[in-house]
Amino acid sequence: MNSTPLRITTLNLNGIRSAASKGVDAWLREHARPDWLCVQELKALDTDMKPELRTLGGLQGAFHHAEKAGYSGVGLYFRHEPDALRIGFGASEFDAEGRYVEARYRLPGGMQLALVSAYFPSGSSSEERQQAKFRFLAVFEEHLKELKAQGEVILCGDVNIAHKEIDLKNWKGNLKNSGFLPEERAWMSHVLDDLGYVDVFRALNPNPDQYTWWSNRGQARAKNVGWRIDYHLATPGVAALAQRGSEAIYTAERFSDHAPLSIDYALPF
Template sequence: MKIISWNVNGIRAVVKKDFFENINQLNPDILCLQETKAQYNEVEKALAPMTTYHKEYNSADKKGYSGTAILSKMEPTNIKDDMGIAEHDEEGRVQCAEYPNFYLVNVYVPNSGQQLDRLDYRKKWDADFLNYLKDLEKTKPVIVCGDFNVAHKPIDLKNDKSNYNKTAGYTQVEIDGMDNFLTSGFVDTFRHLHPNEVAYTYWSYRFKARERNTGWRIDYFLISNSILDKVKNVNICSDVLGSDHCPIALEIDL
């Protein structure tokens, strides 16, 4: 089974940039999208050509902001939006698809803000999201994928020293949040398989960042430790354009 996760930075824009050709080539069994930036009917219209997939969308209350989507060739036995916590559930950031042998959670973690003005909120969000995942894990193993908005280690961003505790995505609070996911029994699949590989999933549109490969690895597949032996491969598809993020791919036997 192949699962693709991709922050598309606006579904209505990305579908005009070889999106369908790229997805056909990647051929995922399940596709998780983040930052759709559209309301339900707009996402439905944009993804109408994808007729071989069951489609589920979670849009933010605020128009043109955030939002997630899951497209799956096999129909989930159940799908739920959000964490069930009022302060977190207005931005369309979480979807959970249940399958016979696992839960798949699609997430777009809140950015801490240019002035780090959402850092306190982010700390609470990370803690609540981890509790949500651990509750799911009591029933069956969990795969969680998406944009976590944090580079975990110095290897995960080009300019670690100049960004540390100054830039959203590389503060100690956010690093601690990712540490907590990993010490609680989830595994960063890419780093597990590729401990020393420098690879990024996000490049700013400014300063020719992608051309210069001045990037960040902030998109992840985290999985329950109990299914780690089922992982076949994890790829960062850095050659796929259309967004300021690239897709990431997990191949797993479940």
């Protein structure tokens, strides 16, 4: 059994080829060294995935590509070979958009663990997309219940929701904007308070000004006018294995309009 904490990093790449051109692979190999890497917004079809993109950070990857070229797509890279992989979560409307990869492990001591990379829809482009986002949240809530009933879960990814006022700089100006709508925030509260998931980063770090995404407009990143919309959501048993002080949002280099979020877990491998 491995007593060394194992690192899980999540990052919305805003295009895997773009992020690769900005040095994300070297950062992963030399600095972050995650055991699992959850990525979102591949913006690449399977035919676009050159060998160096399939083994990012020296890890082996599994992918869920969108049917539409240059759109969405997620990946999950792993150092430890899963016992099972699942591509898509069974909702045809959203599986066509490439939003879900799950790696399942049977660990020593009987723990069943599902590790998920997920990309929730954004509703910011139109009312039509906002309604699609609400449909996603409704169907994905049922999936979260099913996952939790099967064992421990760590879901990492871009949820496209800032939960509380502390989770974005300009909350007063965004009360009617997608990503901070009352219905979206209530959904997050329901997942945490009623379904029993844990917002692991926030459990470890109660401090303000902790953001993972910044608009490309108006020097938002330089001024840290950001949003925290990238999460580790975990069931309580495995959330309790998260190592306080390991949580890190990496901003020294820029691979995307999002920043990588890493947390170490004392998982019994």
